[in-house]
Amino acid sequence: MTSRPDALVAGGGPAGAAVAAHLARRGRTVVLLEQNAAAHHKVCGEFLSHEAVADLERLGILVDGMGAAPIHAVRLSGRKQIAACELPFPARSLSRYALDEALLAVAARAGAEVRRSRRVDRIESSQDGWLARFSNGQSQPANAVFLATGKHDVNGHRRPPGKQSNLVAFKMHFRLGSPQRQALHGWVELFVYPGGYAGLQLTESGDANLCLVATRALLRRCEGEWPALLERICTSSEALAERLDGAQPLFLKPLALSSIPYGMLRAQSAPGLWRLGDQAAVIPSFAGDGISIALHSARRAADFYLRGASSQEFARSLQADLRWSVGAATGISQALVAVPALAHAARLWPPVLRLIASRTRIPAGALSDLSGSESRICL
Numbered sequence: 057m058t059s060r061p062d063a064l065v066a067g068g069g070p071a072g073a074a075v076a077a078h079l080a081r082r083g084r085t086v087v088l089l090e091q092n093a094a095a096h097h098k099v100c101g102e103f104l105s106h107e108a109v110a111d112l113e114r115l116g117i118l119v120d121g122m123g124a125a126p127i128h129a130v131r132l133s134g135r136k137q138i139a140a141c142e143l144p145f146p147a148r149s150l151s152r153y154a155l156d157e158a159l160l161a162v163a164a165r166a167g168a169e170v171r172r173s174r175r176v177d178r179i180e181s182s183q184d185g186w187l188a189r190f191s192n193g194q195s196q197p198a199n200a201v202f203l204a205t206g207k208h209d210v211n212g213h214r215r216p217p218g219k220q221s222n223l224v225a226f227k228m229h230f231r232l233g234s235p236q237r238q239a240l241h242g243w244v245e246l247f248v249y250p251g252g253y254a255g256l257q258l259t260e261s262g263d264a265n266l267c268l269v270a271t272r273a274l275l276r277r278c279e280g281e282w283p284a285l286l287e288r289i290c291t292s293s294e295a296l297a298e299r300l301d302g303a304q305p306l307f308l309k310p311l312a313l314s315s316i317p318y319g320m321l322r323a324q325s326a327p328g329l330w331r332l333g334d335q336a337a338v339i340p341s342f343a344g345d346g347i348s349i350a351l352h353s354a355r356r357a358a359d360f361y362l363r364g365a366s367s368q369e370f371a372r373s374l375q376a377d378l379r380w381s382v383g384a385a386t387g388i389s390q391a392l393v394a395v396p397a398l399a400h401a402a403r404l405w406p407p408v409l410r411l412i413a414s415r416t417r418i419p420a421g422a423l424s425d426l427s428g429s430e431s432r433i434c435l
């Protein structure tokens with residue numbers, strides 16, 4: 057057991073597990089604290105962009121070997137189908153249940169000490185570094201802290217609100233009827249309706265993941281009830297109703313998440329505190345790039361840390377990488393929720409979907425300018 061590691065990582069999602077693996081591979085002592093005891097489902101569309109797939113490969117995770125479903129095209133629907141086109145890159149779909157466990161296993165194999173059922177209650181700076189405090193009164197010191205608790209804020213380190221913070225997210229897996237499963241194979245489908253939007257795609261099990269957002273106003277109209285919400289959305293979107301006709305829900309109730317700060321992007325951090333993934337930037341979910349951002353932030357943070365740069369330099373650099381894609385995605389998300397009819401503009405020129413998919417990614421230049429030594433080690 058490491059008494060005072062070089063790095064303490066709070067949170068074992070994609071960002072935390074990836075940074076733990078990168079640092080441990082370079083010989084740093086790392087302790088990762090994850091609140092959950094075992095694999096579990098998470099609110100997520102489970103779309104893996106090509107950058108995410110490449111970052112996972114660097115870590116030794118081959119998603120095709122895990123049965124990830126291929127995705128090559130996108131379909132946009134309102135009440136009925138509006139537009140469809142090929143994606144500008146090959147993508148994949150893999151459940152977070154499988155992905156996050158694979159990443160934690162990589163971190164452990166790299167030499168990080170992964171502690172499960174360990175919820176960080178508070179993070180404080182101390183005279184000679186940082187201290188993570190637990191609810192049982194115990195604490196863990198470290199020289200640096202990598203804050204990767206994703207959607208959950210740790211006491212003393214609340215994130216600012218995003219530019220679009222009025223949405224509540226839900227996720228449910230469904231077993232589709234055979235014709236619907238075949239129609240969905242290879243596609244990610246986006247459905248726009250008054251008060252939100254939804255994404256549907258197959259995962260490695262052959263079941264479909266429906267992940268959607270709804271404004272609080274829409275949720276109130278449905279009295280906060282999932283069946284009423286789903287029924288209302290299906291009434292607005294015949295295309296989604298057709299896909300879900302006869303589908304069997306696979307969870308007892310949907311997973312839900314509120315207060316998502318879409319558009320949040322932090323350029324500042326305290327010395328020795330490295331904010332990663334959703335703690336650093338939150339891109340609206342329709343873009344399907346949050347996992348990629350989490351993995352990229354981990355790789356960039358490790359790179360900066362290992363060459364002795366400060367956490368503030370890292371935060372500024374990450375903000376520069378993500379400013380454009382997060383800004384563009386947030387503007388589109390706000391417009392779609394405020395005026396869903398705007399989606400019909402895609403009928404005039406369907407390749408606009410390709411353009412949006414390209415412009416809501418991390419720019420290629422930002423992905424390639426990490427130091428060679430770090431990349432070589434990871435391969």
Ligand SMILES: Cc1cc2nc3c(=O)[nH]c(=O)nc-3n(C[C@H](O)[C@H](O)[C@H](O)COP(=O)(O)OP(=O)(O)OC[C@H]3O[C@@H](n4cnc5c(N)ncnc54)[C@H](O)[C@@H]3O)c2cc1C
Pocket residue numbers: 066067068069070071072089090091092098099100101102103104105108174175176177204205206207208209210225226267268269313316332333334335341343344345346347348350
């Ligand atoms: C509706 C919706 C749909 C999305 N769809 C997609 C998509 O299709 N594709 C995509 O790429 N991105 C998508 N995203 C974004 C993506 O889910 C996130 O960007 C990504 O999960 C961020 O990874 P992370 O490691 O920062 O955080 P997380 O994945 O949230 O991981 C954080 C981890 O920290 C742990 N933790 C939290 N608090 C504590 C604590 N106090 N102590 C110890 N451990 C703690 C949690 O248990 C968790 O394991 C979506 C997001 C939403 C809201």
